[in-house]
Structure formats: C-alpha cells, structure tokens
Amino acid sequence: MTGDRNFHMGNGNYNENSGIIQNMSGGTMYGGMQASQENVVSSQQQQSLTEAAEEIQALLKQLEKSYSTEATTGKMALATEVIQRIDSNPTLTAKILSALQVGSVKALEQSLNHPAASFVIGALEDWQKT
16 A cells, blocks of 8 residues: 555544554554554564564673662663664664664663663663654
8 A cells, every 4th residue: 555544533533654554543443453652553563662672671681790780870881881782783773773663762661671771761762863
C-alpha cells in the first residue's frame, strides 16, 4: 500500500503513513497492535525495541563488574562506558536508533532494569534529538 490514509471513526481517529500506523486516538484497536502512549506499535516493531533493550541490558550487566553502582558517579561511569560501546558498534547503534524511531525512549526505558539505566536513557534521548 502506498500513500497516506486518515480515517475518522466516530469516537477516534486513525492515521496511517505509507503502511506504518502513526497514531490512533480514541476508538478500539484490533489485530495484534499495542498502544504505546499515543503511538501504535506493531508486534514486529515491538520485537525490534525488545531486542535493543536486551542488548543494552546485557552491556549493563557485563560492565557492572567493573563499575560500582552504589554511588551516582559509578552509575554515570558505567552508563558512559555503555554509550561508548554502543557508539563504537555501528550495527548496534543502527539497531537502537531504528528501534527508537518506531518505538519511544519511554518504551525502551520500561524494558531496562538496572541502576544505571536512567543515565543510558538520558544519552539515548540526546542521540534521538540530534
């Protein structure tokens, strides 16, 4: 399918751009779609976001042995190292930035469970803006 489509569905709106659902407000969603804030994310896009989160989580776990996460400075140092590792791996960088384009930083943040995750998320938000 090509072209944009916009539908007004009684109590909600549905907007589609070149086959990728951009947003939906109100109404009810069907067909395996999940709402993420005001965006609708397909299960394939969710998989991409999940994989990116898993890779970041693995880096955090791997590097936490070298950095103390008891103090803020340790968390920041760990996050800096994670960002440097991501930045030096073009494939991983592309995967994460691609996942952020279809999902959101907030969705990625919810998938990370580590004391230094908020610092990594802050850096990714900055990347997304540039």
